[in-house]
Amino acid sequence: MAKVLMKGNEAIAEAAIRAGCRHYFGYPITPQTEIAAYMAKRMPKIGGTFLQAESEISAINMVYGVASAGRRAMTSSSSPGVSLKQEGISYLAGSDLPALIVNVQRGGPGLGGIQPSQSDYFQATKGGGHGDYHLIVLAPASVQEMADLTVKAFDLADKYRMPSMLLADGTIGQMMEPVELPEETDGSGVEKPWAVTGTENKREHNIINSLYLVPEQLEVKNLERYERYKIVEQNEVMYEEYMTEDADICVVAFGIAARVSKNAITAAREKGIKAGLIRPITLWPFPTEAIAKAAEKVKGFISVELSMGQMIDDIKLAEGCKKPVALCSRVGGMIPSPEQVLAAIEKAERGEF
Amino acid sequence: MAKLTFATDVCKGCGLCVNACPRGLIVIAKDKINKKGHSPAEITDESKCIGCACCAMMCPDCVITVEK
Amino acid sequence: MAVVFSKPKALTDAPLHYCPGCTHGIIHRLVAEAIDDLGILGRTVGVAPVGCAVMAYDYFSCDMVEAAHGRAPAVATGLKRAMPDRIIFTYQGDGDLASIGMAETVHAATRNENITVIFVNNAIYGMTGGQMAPTSLPGQVTQTSPYGRDVKTVGYPIKVCELLSALDAPYYIQRVAVNSVKHVAEAKKAIRRAFENQIEGRGFSLIEVVSSCPTNWGMTPQKALDWVESDMIPYYPLGVYRDKSKEA
Numbered sequence: 001m002a003k004v005l006m007k008g009n010e011a012i013a014e015a016a017i018r019a020g021c022r023h024y025f026g027y028p029i030t031p032q033t034e035i036a037a038y039m040a041k042r043m044p045k046i047g048g049t050f051l052q053a054e055s056e057i058s059a060i061n062m063v064y065g066v067a068s069a070g071r072r073a074m075t076s077s078s079s080p081g082v083s084l085k086q087e088g089i090s091y092l093a094g095s096d097l098p099a100l101i102v103n104v105q106r107g108g109p110g111l112g113g114i115q116p117s118q119s120d121y122f123q124a125t126k127g128g129g130h131g132d133y134h135l136i137v138l139a140p141a142s143v144q145e146m147a148d149l150t151v152k153a154f155d156l157a158d159k160y161r162m163p164s165m166l167l168a169d170g171t172i173g174q175m176m177e178p179v180e181l182p183e184e185t186d187g188s189g190v191e192k193p194w195a196v197t198g199t200e201n202k203r204e205h206n207i208i209n210s211l212y213l214v215p216e217q218l219e220v221k222n223l224e225r226y227e228r229y230k231i232v233e234q235n236e237v238m239y240e241e242y243m244t245e246d247a248d249i250c251v252v253a254f255g256i257a258a259r260v261s262k263n264a265i266t267a268a269r270e271k272g273i274k275a276g277l278i279r280p281i282t283l284w285p286f287p288t289e290a291i292a293k294a295a296e297k298v299k300g301f302i303s304v305e306l307s308m309g310q311m312i313d314d315i316k317l318a319e320g321c322k323k324p325v326a327l328c329s330r331v332g333g334m335i336p337s338p339e340q341v342l343a344a345i346e347k348a349e350r351g352e353f
Numbered sequence: 354m355a356k357l358t359f360a361t362d363v364c365k366g367c368g369l370c371v372n373a374c375p376r377g378l379i380v381i382a383k384d385k386i387n388k389k390g391h392s393p394a395e396i397t398d399e400s401k402c403i404g405c406a407c408c409a410m411m412c413p414d415c416v417i418t419v420e421k
Numbered sequence: 422m423a424v425v426f427s428k429p430k431a432l433t434d435a436p437l438h439y440c441p442g443c444t445h446g447i448i449h450r451l452v453a454e455a456i457d458d459l460g461i462l463g464r465t466v467g468v469a470p471v472g473c474a475v476m477a478y479d480y481f482s483c484d485m486v487e488a489a490h491g492r493a494p495a496v497a498t499g500l501k502r503a504m505p506d507r508i509i510f511t512y513q514g515d516g517d518l519a520s521i522g523m524a525e526t527v528h529a530a531t532r533n534e535n536i537t538v539i540f541v542n543n544a545i546y547g548m549t550g551g552q553m554a555p556t557s558l559p560g561q562v563t564q565t566s567p568y569g570r571d572v573k574t575v576g577y578p579i580k581v582c583e584l585l586s587a588l589d590a591p592y593y594i595q596r597v598a599v600n601s602v603k604h605v606a607e608a609k610k611a612i613r614r615a616f617e618n619q620i621e622g623r624g625f626s627l628i629e630v631v632s633s634c635p636t637n638w639g640m641t642p643q644k645a646l647d648w649v650e651s652d653m654i655p656y657y658p659l660g661v662y663r664d665k666s667k668e669a
Contacts, residue, residue: 023503049502053495054528061492061525065499068486069466069507073499091489196484196500198507201463205433207478209487356422367442367635367642373602391441406426407602413446414437419426 003178008146009034011179012076012102012166013042015147019154020187021072021100022048025059027081030114031170032104035076056081060088060101067097068208070195072154072187076102078170079120080111082128089163090129094210096194096225098157100150101135102166104173105306107333115333116170118255119307124167125284125314132222134229136164136236137283139254143177149281151182158190160232162225167283169306171256171335238281239290243269247276249348250294252315253304254280256335261304264341273349283311291318300324300353302344304336324353355404356420357396364416366391370408376401379408429453431462433482442642444632445473447599448541448608449480452512455613456483459620465508466500468493472514473547491522494529497536508619510537516546519555519579526585533590533624537615540581543632544653551637555579558656563637578656582629586662592624594663598631600649604659623665631657 006014013035016024024039036052043050049066053059059075066073077085082103092099105120107113124137136156138149146168153164196206212218240258243265244250253261258279268275278294280287291301300323303312309327316325328344330336347353364387371379371394378396387393394416396402404421431453439445456462462483469477471490478485488496493511501509518526518540529536545563546552553566556578560569570578582596593615597608608630615626631653633645640648 023499025499051498051502054524057492058495058498058525058528061489061495062499062502064488064492065468065486065496065501066503067499068496069500069503071503073503087489088492095487196466196486197504198464198466198484199462199482205482206484207487208485209478211475211487355425363436365441369442369642369646372643372646404425409426410602410605411447413439413443413450415428415432415446415450417426418424418428420422421425 003180005176006143006179007034008143008168008172008175009104010038011143011146012150013038015150015182016074016100016154017042017046017048018182018184019072019151020185021074021154022046023066023071023073024049025051025053025062025073025075027053027056027059027077029078029081031106031173032076032078032102034173035102056084057087060085063099064088064092064097067092067099068196070192070197074100074102076104078104078106079108079117082120082123086129089135090131090133091210092163093133093135094131095208096161097163097208098161099163100153100157100166101163102168105167105169107331113333114170116256116335117306117331117333118169118257119310119331120167121283121307121310124165125286133225134162134284136160136162136232137167138164139167139281139283140172141255141258141279143172143175143179146172147179147181154187156236160228162228169255233285236282237285237287237289239287240279240281241290242277242279244276244278244294247274248299249273249275249302249345250298251275251277251302251304251341251345252280252291252311253277254283254311257304257306260336260338261341263338264345267338267342268345273345275345286314286318288318291315292320295319295322298323299351300326300348302326302328302348304341305329306335307331326353354400355402357399357402357408358418359393359395360416361393362388363414364391364393365389365414366393367413368394369411369413370394370417373407373411375405375407376403378402429457431456431482433480435479437480438476439473440636442635442645444599445541447605448539448630448632449477451605451609451612452510452539453481454609455616458613459616461508461616461620464506465510468497468500468509468511470511470513470517472517474512474514474541475548477512491517491520492525493517493522494525494534494536494538498529498534501534501536508537508616510539510616512539513541514547515542515544515554515556519581527588530585530591530625530627531588533592535619535622535624537619538625538627539612540627540629541632542581542629542657543634545634545637547634547637558652580657582627582662585627590625591627591663592665593618593626595661596629596631596657596659598649598654598659600631600633600646631659
């Protein structure tokens with residue numbers, strides 16, 4: 001199939017439609033408004049729903065309604081808006097509903113800024129809302145992946161009956177690249193006998209619910225969910241390795257930070273420093289084993305982030321504190337330059353972490 | 354002539370049916386206690402019941418079935 | 422002999438957890454009767470609120486969804502947009518609909534979302550033990566207004582029907598009560614009408630049901646119904662506030 005030139009945000013929207021999503025609910029916020037604008041144009045022409053909700057809270061609850069009906073639904077926002085959605089995300093998780101939430105991150109906390117960031121890593125991977133739960137979190141690093149991982153996110157959400165999140169950033173959202181769009185499907189691949197589609201007087205009523213007042217029952221629900229999470233951790237980890245075979249220094253970075261890091265690694269190699277990259281594509285489940293394996297042979301790790309040191313915690317947990325882990329970051333909407341990452345690699349090569 | 358059937362075990366003895374009956378035929382049976390520990394409603398003289406179902410309409414717990 | 426009154430099929434056999442004399446039970450039954458009468462049980466999906474009626478999902482025999490506090494109209498919007506041929510209703514209390522969920526309520530109404538909203542106004546937060554509600558009357562003593570609702574510091578009660586009928590869009594808005602046989606009969610008609618409107622694709626219908634809370638009002642069930650008549654209804658006048666079928 002021929003490639004088309006698209007903005008990252010538009011690639012998400014078109015890929016969602018091709019994945020069979022016919023219901024989009026959102027609220028305007030920079031830097032992801034292109035998704036809503038694209039949906040507003042396309043959805044009415046294909047019999048779908050685009051609805052600009054009164055708030056982020058309403059948007060996620062509209063998603064909850066569509067997901068309850070067993071249909072593919074999504075919402076998108078950027079950091080402050082995703083904070084507002086956390087209530088609904090927790091309810092989705094608690095009711096075992098599949099749905100896609102897109103976060104095209106911007107700087108924070110508070111109103112922060114409108115430039116790219118990765119500082120919602122903790123929020124995305126460690127819960128975000130109340131209660132014990134996880135989201136499947138996918139981190140695209142190109143416009144192509146914005147499209148591919150959108151489809152993947154819907155598929156995984158349906159497969160495991162849990163919400164998934166596409167954790168992008170303002171740079172990839174705004175960036176234009178050639179992209180090969182995914183095949184069209186109607187998104188009905190997974191049976192959803194639990195959906196509230198009306199009993200037709202043929203079965204007992206279905207209930208979508210997260211309330212269990214009997215503590216024993218609520219505990220069982222949580223335990224069951226974590227059994228499912230274990231399967232996700234076993235089967236669905238995705239990552240890319242780049243020049244890690246002989247690497248002494250292992251950079252770990254996702255999204256835009258990974259792209260910058262690749263340039264720095266190439267430059268380091270030219271200087272004779274054996275650097276490599278592990279790029280988590282799923283942030284939850286985190287590529288723990290790949291990091292642990294790398295820890296056996298590298299001198300140390302560098303976590304390159306657009307945050308104050310969030311993913312670095314998961315790297316340390318994965319490598320079991322066997323090797324030093326340095327942080328190389330910019331925040332507030334700034335992106336580390338290849339020179340900055342190269343300097344961190346050179347420092348690490350000297351044993352300074 | 355009408356027939357009232359009380360699902361006595363789900364009655365909470367709230368007494369709204371007592372006030373609803375235009376003929377004053379329903380009482381809370383103070384000497385009885387149901388499974389839930391409430392004194393349930395009952396009809397005193399069914400032969401005087403006209404089957405208007407006012408009692409059932411005011412019952413919050415669907416205790417009363419009315420036949421006519 | 423024929424059965425002239427029995428429990429509707431749209432209610433399950435689960436005993437209601439409500440306090441003795443709580444009119445939630447009456448309103449549940451009226452909703453269920455409308456569903457039965459219109460023959461829509463198999464294609465109805467209800468949305469339960471957070472509040473005393475949170476477990477309504479166990480009581481209605483149609484498919485049910487439990488929504489986050491105040492979000493029922495947004496959840497119902499999603500359900501209706503996904504399944505336009507299904508009948509979607511929400512069942513919400515005053516804290517849920519008129520406080521935390523006010524934005525969802527107003528915007529579902531102004532979109533004329535084709536759903537049926539049953540709004541139970543008993544002027545108090547029942548489930549949490551009797552706190553002041555957005556609809557508590559001036560001077561009303563509650564756990565969080567122990568000296569009576571002081572309108573100077575916490576403002577006046579919100580009259581939902583009046584507020585929503587200021588919008589251009591909503592199709593049908595009516596306030597009823599369930600404190601007497603006559604009012605229950607009127608409420609039954611209103612609720613049925615609200616479902617009929619949806620079946621006909623007319624749009625947003627909201628029925629406010631002035632209700633009672635004997636436990637948290639500190640009254641006997643009958644005294645509570647008397648208070649509805651003497652204090653609630655004068656502040657919340659019953660009647661049809663919007664009926665677009667009558668507009669040219």
